[in-house]
Amino acid sequence: MTWQNCDTLQKGRACMESRMIFARRAIQNRLDQLRTTLGDESIQKLAGRLNTPGKDRLAAMWEVVTFHGLSKLGILRDELPLETGRKPDIHFKSNDLEITADVTTVSDDGLHEINPAQKLQELIYEQQVKLGLPDAGMKLDIDYREERSNRGVKTKLCLPPVKRLPELVRNEIVPKLKEQIDAGARVLHVPIKNETTSLRLIIDPSKPTFSTMSYASYTSPSIRDKNPLYEALKAKAKQLRKAPGIVGVIVGDSATGTLEDPMTGSIALTGRAIAEEFLRQHSSVDFVLLITVREEPHTCYQAHERKMWLEADLVPAKTGDIYAKLETLFRSMLDAFPIPVNMPINASHRAKESGFGWGYHGGFRMSGKRARFSAREILEVLAGQRTAEEINEQHKALHGSGHSISMPQWIDAQLRAGRLPSSMSIIKTDENENDDWIEFEFGPPDAAITPFR
Numbered sequence: 001m002t003w004q005n006c007d008t009l010q011k012g013r014a015c016m017e018s019r020m021i022f023a024r025r026a027i028q029n030r031l032d033q034l035r036t037t038l039g040d041e042s043i044q045k046l047a048g049r050l051n052t053p054g055k056d057r058l059a060a061m062w063e064v065v066t067f068h069g070l071s072k073l074g075i076l077r078d079e080l081p082l083e084t085g086r087k088p089d090i091h092f093k094s095n096d097l098e099i100t101a102d103v104t105t106v107s108d109d110g111l112h113e114i115n116p117a118q119k120l121q122e123l124i125y126e127q128q129v130k131l132g133l134p135d136a137g138m139k140l141d142i143d144y145r146e147e148r149s150n151r152g153v154k155t156k157l158c159l160p161p162v163k164r165l166p167e168l169v170r171n172e173i174v175p176k177l178k179e180q181i182d183a184g185a186r187v188l189h190v191p192i193k194n195e196t197t198s199l200r201l202i203i204d205p206s207k208p209t210f211s212t213m214s215y216a217s218y219t220s221p222s223i224r225d226k227n228p229l230y231e232a233l234k235a236k237a238k239q240l241r242k243a244p245g246i247v248g249v250i251v252g253d254s255a256t257g258t259l260e261d262p263m264t265g266s267i268a269l270t271g272r273a274i275a276e277e278f279l280r281q282h283s284s285v286d287f288v289l290l291i292t293v294r295e296e297p298h299t300c301y302q303a304h305e306r307k308m309w310l311e312a313d314l315v316p317a318k319t320g321d322i323y324a325k326l327e328t329l330f331r332s333m334l335d336a337f338p339i340p341v342n343m344p345i346n347a348s349h350r351a352k353e354s355g356f357g358w359g360y361h362g363g364f365r366m367s368g369k370r371a372r373f374s375a376r377e378i379l380e381v382l383a384g385q386r387t388a389e390e391i392n393e394q395h396k397a398l399h400g401s402g403h404s405i406s407m408p409q410w411i412d413a414q415l416r417a418g419r420l421p422s423s424m425s426i427i428k429t430d431e432n433e434n435d436d437w438i439e440f441e442f443g444p445p446d447a448a449i450t451p452f453r
Contacts, residue, residue: 020057020058020061020342020347020350020351021058021061021253021293021340021341021342021343021344021347022061022065022337022338022339022340022341022342022432023338023341023431023432023433023434024356024357024434025430025431025432025433025434026338026339026431026432027050027061027064027065027338029431030064030065030067030068030338031043031046031047031064033068033071034064034067034068034071037067037071037076038067038076038078042078042079046060046063046064050064053351053352053353053354054351054352055105055107055109055254055348055351055352057351057352058105058107058252058254058344058347058348058351059103059104059105059252059254061252062103062105062250062252062254062291063089063103065336065337065338066090066103066250066252066333067090068336069332069333069334069335069336069337070090070092070329070333072332072333072336073092073094073329073332073333074092074093074094074095074097075092075093075094076090076091076092077090077091077092078090078091080100082241082242082243083242084241084242086239086240086241086243088100088101088102088239088240088243089101089102089103090102090103090250091244091245093245094329096325097245097246097322097325097326097329098244098245098246099245099246099247099248099326099329100240100243100244100245100246100247100248101240101247101248101249101250102236102239102240102249102250103249103250103251103252104232104233104235104236104249104250104251104252105232105251105252105253105254106228106229106232106251106252106253106254106256106258106259107228107254107255107256107348108219108228108255108256108257108258110228111218111219111228111257113162114156114218115156115157115159115215115218116159116161116162116165117140117142117157117159117213117215119162119165120140120142120159120165120168120169121138121140121211121213123165123166123169124138124140124169124173124201125138125211127169127173127174127177128177128203131174131177131178131181133177133181133188133203133205134205136207136209136210136211137203137204137205137206137207137209137210137211138201138202138203138211138212138213139201139202139203139204139211139212139213140199140200140201140202140211140212140213140214141199141200141201141213141214141215142157142158142159142198142199142213142214142215143157143158143198143199143215144156144157144158144215144216144218145158151223151226152222152223152224152226152267153222153267154218154222154223155216155217155218155220156218157215157216157218158196158197158198158199159196159197159199160196160197164196168192168197172190172192173190173192173201176188176190177190177203186204186205186206187202187203187204187205187206188201188202188203188204189201189202190202217257219256219257219258219260220257220260220262220268221257221258221268221269221274222267222268222269223269224269224273224274224277225274225277225278225281227258227269227274228256228258229251229256229258229259229271229274229275230274230277230278232251233249233251233274233275233278233282233285233288234278234282236249236285237249237278237282237284237285240284240285241284246286246287246322246326247284247285247286247287248285248286248287248288248289249285249287249288249289250289250291251271251288251289251290251291252291252292253291253292253293253344254344254347254348255344255345255347255348256344258271258274259271259290259292260292271290271292271313272290272313272315275288275290275313275315276315279315279316279317283317285317286316286317286318287314287315287316287317287323287326288314288315289312289313289314289315289330290312290313290315291310291311291312291334292310292311292344293308293309293310293311293340293343293344294308294309294310294311295307295308295343296308308339308340308341308342308343309339309340310334310337310340312330312331312334314326314327314330338431338432339432341432356434357434358434359374359375359376359377359434359435360373360374360375360376360377360434360435360437361374361376361377361394361435362374362377362391362394362395364404364406364407364410365437366404366410369414369419369441369442369443370439370440370441370442371407371410371439371440372427372437372438372439372440373407373437373438373440374435374437374438375426375435375436375437375438376435376436377391377407378407378438381408388408391406391407391408392406392408392409395407411440414442415449417445418445418446418449418450419442419443419444419445419446420442420443420446420448420449421440421441421442421443422441422442422443423440423441424438424439424440424441425438425439426438426439427439
């Protein structure tokens with residue numbers, strides 16, 4: 001049965017960047033609450049994984065929110081040793097349920113390695129800048145081929161292996177670009193078609209505001225037991241042998257096409273169909289719980305942040321009262337999850353970076369003589385980490401040069417008018433935000449900084 005946690009709707013927020021699917025404060029709050037349940041050693045291990053850039057960050061994040069949700073509903077233990085020597089993530093007991101489960105994540109990193117379109121675009125962009133061309137205006141179209149078998153169809157982009165991409169750019173793309181630049185061409189065209197590669201590159205310096213890349217989707221699964229989700233489930237089945245109670249795998253989305261809703265008319269399989277095939281082939285596992293994030297469709301006229309929510313699908317090996325109890329348990333577990341503030345695809349990129357995101361940087365609210373700005377941004381200015389010039393440039397990039405004035409410009413205008421703050425206050429936000437506001441209210445012109453009148 002599939003259900004949506006419809007309370008987890010994203011509120012509008014200005015210029016916020018989250019490092020994971022859930023906000024950092026929300027994750028830390030759950031770490032703090034879990035400390036008495038799991039102990040300091042387990043919490044420090046989780047914190048260490050969360051602090052280390054890389055794809056394991058999202059796995060640790062899903063474990064934290066899952067542990068926390070279950071800890072409210074019964075007795076939770078982590079890494080309970082089995083007679084096989086394995087230590088599954090979860091052992092849970094309530095009045096009428098005993099569950100042993102592993103938490104795992106699924107991503108399409110392996111497929112991206114085989115189909116390195118993004119890497120190729122990055123390499124071309126580097127050369128584009130080195131050649132003195134605008135840093136946009138690129139249009140890259142990549143062809144594909146279908147590899148058919150009696151088990152299904154796989155889509156493969158017509159690109160060489162990732163390790164050969166630098167050679168492709170250096171030996172085939174750059175010389176053709178240079179030749180056309182030297183000849184005074186206004187629009188550069190580079191078609192390539194050989195045994196391994198089929199693409200068309202256009203760079204139009206007259207369109208410097210954006211770049212585009214198009215290629216066929218290669219992440220939609222069509223073979224039930226040969227895809228990232230099935231492989232992740234299969235790996236966990238080995239770790240759950242001879243586990244007590246109801247045995248299952250809880251899957252968190254880490255950016256995979258196997259958990260997306262297939263387009264109408266598509267031959268792509270659903271995550272549920274893949275999980276059902278896994279359960280058919282692995283009788284030692286009793287259920288699979290799939291958790292992902294959905295987002296409202298984008299429209300050109302949308303002036304607010306798109307809503308996000310969690311969606312879960314419990315796939316049981318059998319039916320019966322026990323699975324109805326499982327569904328009730330997992331509904332309650334998800335009610336304790338934070339709201340999602342980032343889609344898995346974006347979170348997977350951000351999780352590989354260091355730092356803490358931007359918070360409300362560049363965001364503002366102004367009304368007459370009152371305005372509020374990012375608390376983090378103001379502190380960075382006071383600490384000498386950022387300059388007014390840098391903030392002005394970022395504001396221009398975010399809002400356009402004619403949209404409004406930036407924080408330094410607004411404060412400068414108040415000072416030039418001879419006004420000093422009459423009050424300052426901190427506006428605290430909740431766990432789903434990555435920043436607070438500092439609100440200023442300026443009074444009338446002050447004789448301390450204006451001529452006598």
